[in-house]
Amino acid sequence: MIQTLTIDQLGHRGDGVSLSQGGATYVPFALPGETVEAEPVQGHPDRRKLLRVEVPSPDRVAPFCPHFGVCGGCAIQHLRDEPYRTWKRNLVIETLAQAGIDVPVDPLIDAHGAGRRRITLHARRGTHDILKVGFSATASHDIIGIDHCPILDPGLNGALEAAWALAEALTPVGKPLDIQVTATENGLDIDVRGSGPLPPKMITSLSQLAEKHKLARLTRHSELVLLRRPPVVAIGKAKVTLPPGAFLQATALGEQTLAELAMAKLGRAKQVADLFCGVGPFALRLAEKARVFACDSDAPAVTALQKAAPATSGLKPVKAEARDLFRRPLAPPELRDFDAVLFDPPRQGAQAQAAQLAASRVPLVIAVSCNATTFARDAKLLIDGGYKLERVIPVDQFKYTPHVELVAVFRK
Numbered sequence: 001m002i003q004t005l006t007i008d009q010l011g012h013r014g015d016g017v018s019l020s021q022g023g024a025t026y027v028p029f030a031l032p033g034e035t036v037e038a039e040p041v042q043g044h045p046d047r048r049k050l051l052r053v054e055v056p057s058p059d060r061v062a063p064f065c066p067h068f069g070v071c072g073g074c075a076i077q078h079l080r081d082e083p084y085r086t087w088k089r090n091l092v093i094e095t096l097a098q099a100g101i102d103v104p105v106d107p108l109i110d111a112h113g114a115g116r117r118r119i120t121l122h123a124r125r126g127t128h129d130i131l132k133v134g135f136s137a138t139a140s141h142d143i144i145g146i147d148h149c150p151i152l153d154p155g156l157n158g159a160l161e162a163a164w165a166l167a168e169a170l171t172p173v174g175k176p177l178d179i180q181v182t183a184t185e186n187g188l189d190i191d192v193r194g195s196g197p198l199p200p201k202m203i204t205s206l207s208q209l210a211e212k213h214k215l216a217r218l219t220r221h222s223e224l225v226l227l228r229r230p231p232v233v234a235i236g237k238a239k240v241t242l243p244p245g246a247f248l249q250a251t252a253l254g255e256q257t258l259a260e261l262a263m264a265k266l267g268r269a270k271q272v273a274d275l276f277c278g279v280g281p282f283a284l285r286l287a288e289k290a291r292v293f294a295c296d297s298d299a300p301a302v303t304a305l306q307k308a309a310p311a312t313s314g315l316k317p318v319k320a321e322a323r324d325l326f327r328r329p330l331a332p333p334e335l336r337d338f339d340a341v342l343f344d345p346p347r348q349g350a351q352a353q354a355a356q357l358a359a360s361r362v363p364l365v366i367a368v369s370c371n372a373t374t375f376a377r378d379a380k381l382l383i384d385g386g387y388k389l390e391r392v393i394p395v396d397q398f399k400y401t402p403h404v405e406l407v408a409v410f411r412k
């Protein structure tokens with residue numbers, strides 16, 4: 001049954017929310033103030049599919065991507081920039097308020113820059129054996145085949161063509177693939193996952209494709225297929241050769257913005273711990289001023305950092321350790337000598353490490369987070385341990401999505 005709904009607010013995922021039915025009804029791609037026609041979605045009693053915007057919002061703009069609305073990569077291209085920025089900042093404010101945390105939240109910093117430099121594409125053969133390579137569809141596991149994505153860094157030029165060619169070669173094996181592509185200084189670095197064991201003939205075909213598409217490197221489940229040139233990224237003054245599938249902040253400007261904010265807050269700290277350090281976007285910049293101890297559970301990332309630091313002139317010593325900080329967080333005696341600690345965990349947050357920090361005497365803690373909910377949980381641990389949360393700065397590197405990063409400053 002088609003319904004007419006008025007939209008009251010924008011939800012946490014960028015969906016329009018109508019409160020007119022007694023509870024919340026979610027209408028993706030509708031905006032506050034709009035009157036829309038929508039129909040039920042099978043299996044989702046609180047969702048509706050937008051059919052027609054009867055009375056549009058003055059804040060509605062035309063999406064710039066032809067795949068928008070079908071491809072699940074972006075949730076919100078149809079809103080003017082200013083209300084978009086307010087909505088995104090409010091995501092942080094509301095999450096902190098719900099957790100009972102009262103703190104000044106700065107204006108949102110736009111860190112989209114030249115665009116995404118790292119993507120994971122999915123590939124599968126569907127009905128009638130038709131191959132699709134692209135991102136997952138909105139709210140489903142279907143794949144939306146794409147040949148162009150306007151939010152990518154120019155360093156990813158050729159990524160989609162290469163992914164289609166690799167998928168074309170591999171999908172006769174019959175399994176869905178994840179194809180992670182990273183832009184590096186020496187070209188595209190691609191890691192393919194999901195293909196299972198491959199016959200030697202297939203490995204030869206993949207090498208030929210890597211040559212043809214001038215990839216820097218092609219790996220399969222992190223195992224080398226072909227290395228043409230080392231996949232190197234610049235981090236501050238350092239050059240880091242990425243391990244296959246390594247974590248990297250989504251945009252170059254995002255990484256630089258988060259690192260510069262952290263550096264500015266760290267001030268004159270001389271001994272700094274960088275926890276959840278990855279390949280070292282913070283450690284390698286911090287080492288220009290301070291002695292750094294860095295930790296991450298990803299051993300190849302730690303090795304990459306260990307190689308890059310001494311090869312960079314002018315850096316103070318960086319000591320790095322592969323360590324699981326969920327199971328074995330740094331305890332107060334290990335934290336004793338640091339003037340400051342920075343932590344930048346995955347989406348699950350850093351609960352165990354935050355509990356140990358709360359019991360420590362480290363005078364300055366900088367948290368970088370990609371998940372406001374787990375950040376709020378960890379922040380409460382620090383606050384209950386005597387830290388004052390001074391400021392939260394939201395950073396938007398996943399533009400057009402509901403994801404938001406933040407940098408937070410705690411002092412004891």
Ligand SMILES: C[S@@+](CC[C@H](N)C(=O)[O-])C[C@H]1O[C@@H](n2cnc3c(N)ncnc32)[C@H](O)[C@@H]1O
Binds near residue numbers: 247297347370
């Ligand atoms: C959001 S990334 C940040 C990495 C790095 N700071 C950066 O900006 O590129 C989170 C990091 O946490 C690491 N990680 C995930 N689980 C971990 C654990 N249990 N212990 C230590 N590190 C972990 C990942 O390997 C990843 O490098």
